[in-house]
Amino acid sequence: MTDENDLSGAPAKRAPKPSPTSIGNHQLSAQTLMMGFGFDPSLSEGSLKPPIFLTSTFVFESAAHGKRFFEGITGKRPGGAEGLVYSRFNGPNQEILEGRLRLWEEAEEALTFSSGMSAIATLLLTYCKPGDVIVHSGPLYAATETLIAKILGKFGVSWFDFPSGATREEIDAVVAKAKEKGRVALIYLESPANPTNALVDVEAVAAARDAAFSGGDKPPIAIDNTFLGPLWARPLAQGADISVYSLTKYAGGHSDLVAGGLVGSKKWLDPIRMMRNTIGTICDPNTAWMLLRSLETLELRMTRAGENAVKVCEYLRGHDKVESVGYLGFLEPGSRQADIYNRHCSGAGSTFSLYLKGGEREAFAFLDALTIAHLAVSLGGTETLASAPAAMTHLSVPDERKQALGITDNLVRISIGVENADDLIADFENALNAV
Numbered sequence: 159m160t161d162e163n164d165l166s167g168a169p170a171k172r173a174p175k176p177s178p179t180s181i182g183n184h185q186l187s188a189q190t191l192m193m194g195f196g197f198d199p200s201l202s203e204g205s206l207k208p209p210i211f212l213t214s215t216f217v218f219e220s221a222a223h224g225k226r227f228f229e230g231i232t233g234k235r236p237g238g239a240e241g242l243v244y245s246r247f248n249g250p251n252q253e254i255l256e257g258r259l260r261l262w263e264e265a266e267e268a269l270t271f272s273s274g275m276s277a278i279a280t281l282l283l284t285y286c287k288p289g290d291v292i293v294h295s296g297p298l299y300a301a302t303e304t305l306i307a308k309i310l311g312k313f314g315v316s317w318f319d320f321p322s323g324a325t326r327e328e329i330d331a332v333v334a335k336a337k338e339k340g341r342v343a344l345i346y347l348e349s350p351a352n353p354t355n356a357l358v359d360v361e362a363v364a365a366a367r368d369a370a371f372s373g374g375d376k377p378p379i380a381i382d383n384t385f386l387g388p389l390w391a392r393p394l395a396q397g398a399d400i401s402v403y404s405l406t407k408y409a410g411g412h413s414d415l416v417a418g419g420l421v422g423s424k425k426w427l428d429p430i431r432m433m434r435n436t437i438g439t440i441c442d443p444n445t446a447w448m449l450l451r452s453l454e455t456l457e458l459r460m461t462r463a464g465e466n467a468v469k470v471c472e473y474l475r476g477h478d479k480v481e482s483v484g485y486l487g488f489l490e491p492g493s494r495q496a497d498i499y500n501r502h503c504s505g506a507g508s509t510f511s512l513y514l515k516g517g518e519r520e521a522f523a524f525l526d527a528l529t530i531a532h533l534a535v536s537l538g539g540t541e542t543l544a545s546a547p548a549a550m551t552h553l554s555v556p557d558e559r560k561q562a563l564g565i566t567d568n569l570v571r572i573s574i575g576v577e578n579a580d581d582l583i584a585d586f587e588n589a590l591n592a593v
């Protein structure tokens with residue numbers, strides 16, 4: 159009897175030939191692999207760069223192939239899709255992108271999404287059901303807080319939070335309270351927090367989780383790594399299970415696209431892939447192609463932006479119209495935050511908080527006098543951006559919570575780009591003169 163799924167006689171799936179990741183004993187770095195990993199020019203007429211695959215669907219070699227691919231897509235057979243099926247599930251540009259994105263954190267898998275928020279929403283929908291509890295660090299990106307509290311709240315999911323800088327004891331206490339309330343589905347972190355820049359001790363969270371749960375009850379730890387990843391922080395190495403990205407920011411890096419990503423082990427990402435297949439939150443091929451181009455210069459861009467930020471922050475900190483600069487490079491030696499930084503981070507990033515002497519009037523005068531830096535929300539682009547959180551991104555946050563988080567009227571949020579550092583300092587000097 160013949161097995162209808164035996165494809166040994168059928169033409170093999172035209173998989174890209176494997177890309178080398180080492181030369182002899184020498185391991186190649188992610189920075190090098192961004193140029194060509196996972197793309198086989200012989201599948202695309204010898205094109206050096208991947209074409210953009212603008213197609214809604216893919217032709218099967220045979221009906222048996224079609225069936226087998228669908229078994230993979232639907233999870234009827236483990237191992238995932240063996241071939242391309244339909245563009246809501248996957249496509250060549252997204253597959254190449256995911257193959258490269260995971261390399262930065264040396265993860266098994268990556269998934270890409272139409273935005274950072276659609277990545278987070280797909281993650282939460284996968285792991286939460288009515289009655290469940292989410293434990294999270296606070297504050298979170300405003301839309302993430304809305305999603306957890308207001309939207310999932312409608313479906314009977316509740317939450318408990320601990321402050322970003324919490325100690326092991328504080329985390330233990332919140333986890334214990336959450337366990338009393340219901341099944342803990344997920345531990346969700348964001349580090350550094352926006353706009354406080356407070357770092358979360360991922361190792362302490364992982365230890366707290368491992369002490370409080372065993373076996374199949376262990377909730378995954380997901381962490382929004384948008385601000386420092388993937389160059390300056392790789393939280394999977396500190397015990398997180400899923401690293402979350404708004405690829406709109408540093409990864410995309412040119413303020414010209416919106417996308418999201420999740421990076422982690424196959425065990426945690428496979429169920430999310432099934433959810434993405436169902437609800438269609440995958441990144442589109444054109445955006446995936448742009449991200450491939452962005453990743454080629456990720457290390458260059460982030461390194462330059464980080465070097466610029468050091469110089470700009472040194473300048474700003476010494477200015478007499480400046481109250482303080484909330485920058486990860488200026489943590490007090492010996493403090494708990496400095497200890498977390500030393501264990502978790504390899505760089506201070508290029509997004510920081512500038513507190514001017516005065517209030518809204520001074521902050522607005524400064525922003526309105528900028529020449530090179532643009533007055534816009536968002537971060538991680540090649541160009542420097544500045545905004546006033548109290549009046550813009552965090553306008554709807556209640557006053558007392560604003561106060562607790564240090565979101566005062568004199569706060570300016572700055573994301574440094576890759577311009578010449580002396581030009582940026584001249585721009586800030588000029589704007590401070592106008593205050």
Ligand SMILES: *Cc1c(COP(=O)(O)O)cnc(C)c1O
Pocket residue numbers: 273274275276299348352382384385403404405406407416417418
């Ligand atoms: C921008 C951002 C998001 C949301 O990403 P989008 O791509 O805008 O959907 C989530 N988390 C953080 C930390 C962000 O900065």
